[in-house]
Amino acid sequence: MPKHIFRLLALIAAGLVVAAIAKPLLTDSSFYRYGHYRADSVPEIAAQEPVYQTPSYCQSCHTERHAQWSASNHKTVVCEVCHGAAKGHPQNGKLPIPKDTAKLCTLCHEAMPERPRTQPQIQVAKHAGGQQCNVCHNPHAPKIAAAATKVTGNEAAGKERAAAACAGCHGADGISPNDTWPSLAGQNAAYLVRILAAYKSGDQTDAAMTPLAQALSDGDIQDLAAYYAGLSCKATSGGKVVGDADRGKLLAKNCASCHGETGIGSNPAWPILAGQKPGYLANVLKAFKAGLRKDPMMASVSRGLSENDIADLAAYYAAQSCQSTKQGKAKP
Ligand code: HEC
Ligand code: HEC
Ligand code: HEC
Ligand code: HEC
Ligand code: HEC
Ligand code: HEC
Numbered sequence: 001m002p003k004h005i006f007r008l009l010a011l012i013a014a015g016l017v018v019a020a021i022a023k024p025l026l027t028d029s030s031f032y033r034y035g036h037y038r039a040d041s042v043p044e045i046a047a048q049e050p051v052y053q054t055p056s057y058c059q060s061c062h063t064e065r066h067a068q069w070s071a072s073n074h075k076t077v078v079c080e081v082c083h084g085a086a087k088g089h090p091q092n093g094k095l096p097i098p099k100d101t102a103k104l105c106t107l108c109h110e111a112m113p114e115r116p117r118t119q120p121q122i123q124v125a126k127h128a129g130g131q132q133c134n135v136c137h138n139p140h141a142p143k144i145a146a147a148a149t150k151v152t153g154n155e156a157a158g159k160e161r162a163a164a165a166c167a168g169c170h171g172a173d174g175i176s177p178n179d180t181w182p183s184l185a186g187q188n189a190a191y192l193v194r195i196l197a198a199y200k201s202g203d204q205t206d207a208a209m210t211p212l213a214q215a216l217s218d219g220d221i222q223d224l225a226a227y228y229a230g231l232s233c234k235a236t237s238g239g240k241v242v243g244d245a246d247r248g249k250l251l252a253k254n255c256a257s258c259h260g261e262t263g264i265g266s267n268p269a270w271p272i273l274a275g276q277k278p279g280y281l282a283n284v285l286k287a288f289k290a291g292l293r294k295d296p297m298m299a300s301v302s303r304g305l306s307e308n309d310i311a312d313l314a315a316y317y318a319a320q321s322c323q324s325t326k327q328g329k330a331k332p
Pocket of ligand 5: 164165166167168169170180181183184192195196206207208209212213224271283284
């Protein structure tokens with residue numbers, strides 16, 4: 001055999017030997033074990049610890065949130081659905097707080113034709129406009145309470161009491177003579193009970209109202225609420241208007257899910273705004289904004305309002321008719 005042929009064959013043979021030795025060294029031991037090439041990933045993945053904890057993990061540190069959440073219908077939505085996997089928290093840092101709730105909440109709540117109705121659904125544009133959902137809803141207890149206090153007061157007794165103690169400021173017929181004091185005629189009775197009780201307990205304070213309310217018994221409050229709610233608010237409008245009611249009407253769309261389109265909402269525990277004194281409306285909105293008057297829903301709603309917005313909203317609501325207001329007790 002010529003030398004050069006022999007060398008070629010020897011080279012090929014050496015290559016084959018090297019390949020045969022190298023193959024088991026380069027191939028993963030799991031080759032073919034899973035029917036195809038896949039390294040040792042399965043045991044590796046199986047060996048990883050779970051990244052999700054459970055809501056009970058959060059309970060000891062975030063007691064208040066956990067309590068709100070577990071008492072609400074959202075207890076079916078576990079914390080980490082919204083906040084992400086909690087492994088390593090709190091040692092390795094905070095968990096993210098969802099910023100864009102309009103995006104997060106609509107993942108489950110936007111009404112779509114194909115979506116099964118396993119949770120309540122909304123038409124987003126109509127329901128929230130462009131607002132974030134947590135302006136009105138607490139994500140940990142999203143139900144917006146509709147519960148109203150029952151009003152069982154006696155109108156005649158309320159009338160007597162009002163003439164003696166309240167008429168000077170709120171008017172003989174519940175229509176305030178002063179632009180910055182509220183009219184009470186035709187206001188929701190359940191709201192009147194709630195707000196008077198709040199003045200009495202100190203949850204809400206006002207230089208004029210606090211001492212007066214402290215002198216009232218629970219029975220007096222019921223009677224006064226029944227009396228004022230039954231009065232006609234026909235003559236309520238009036239007062240100095242500084243804002244632009246047309247612009248106010250546009251802004252009021254953001255308030256409509258609670259206060260109704262024209263300031264008459266569906267929840268009797270909340271105040272009617274239609275026909276209220278514009279000066280009073282503006283002052284109250286400024287007080288909410290500054291945190292002087294406290295209500296969690298109004299706090300977040302009023303935060304973004306400018307001075308002009310407030311004047312315009314006040315002008316709009318003051319100009320609305322309160323005639324259809326009364327939940328029951330209207331007198332023509
Ligand atoms: C061992 C206590 C502990 C546990 C358990 C715990 N957290 Fe926290 N969490 C903290 C601390 C401490 C902070 C930081 C608070 C701060 O600095 O304001 C925090 C911050 C957060 C924040 C961010 C708050 C902010 O103001 O930025 C979120 C959201 C949060 N935790 C959610 C959760 C969730 C959901 C769970 C359960 C899966 C959980 N945490 C379990 C202690 C805990
Ligand atoms: C439906 C989504 C959702 C669920 C479920 C949820 N959260 Fe939150 N969480 C939010 C949003 C949105 C915020 C932002 C603040 C706000 O709007 O109140 C927040 C804020 C927080 C904060 C920060 C509070 C602050 O203002 O500094 C903590 C802590 C927290 N959540 C803990 C929890 C715990 C614990 C659970 C479970 C028991 C939970 N969350 C369940 C959406 C959710
Ligand atoms: C992962 C899906 C999911 C997300 C995200 C979610 N929800 Fe829910 N939500 C539900 C389910 C499910 C229910 C109904 C629970 C039930 O009725 O048992 C519910 C109930 C509600 C209710 C009615 C509560 C009641 O007591 O009647 C409101 C309001 C609500 N969610 C608002 C929100 C808001 C606001 C957000 C965003 C911060 C949000 N949801 C995020 C699934 C979700
Ligand atoms: C301006 C205030 C406001 C904003 C913003 C808002 N909601 Fe609501 N939402 C309400 C009020 C008030 C109710 C209860 C009265 C009702 O049933 O209409 C409610 C009820 C709901 C319900 C329960 C409906 C039912 O059929 O029981 C869901 C779900 C809901 N909202 C989801 C959302 C989501 C998601 C967003 C954000 C895209 C959002 N909301 C933004 C005020 C608001
Ligand atoms: C010295 C004047 C004065 C007298 C007297 C007075 N009030 Fe008031 N009242 C006010 C002022 C001012 C406010 C607005 C307070 C504020 O801005 O928080 C108010 C607010 C109220 C509100 C809240 C209205 C709303 O829309 O939120 C109610 C209810 C009320 N008064 C009832 C009464 C009753 C009942 C009496 C008699 C027992 C009475 N007031 C006597 C000055 C008075
Ligand atoms: C999520 C529901 C909700 C939304 C949205 C809302 N409000 Fe309110 N509003 C309330 C509740 C509840 C009260 C009663 C607060 C209290 O008891 O102090 C209130 C009280 C008020 C009052 C005080 C009335 C009085 O007689 O004292 C004014 C004014 C008012 N809201 C204006 C607005 C305006 C303007 C907007 C929109 C920019 C708005 N609200 C949006 C729930 C809401």
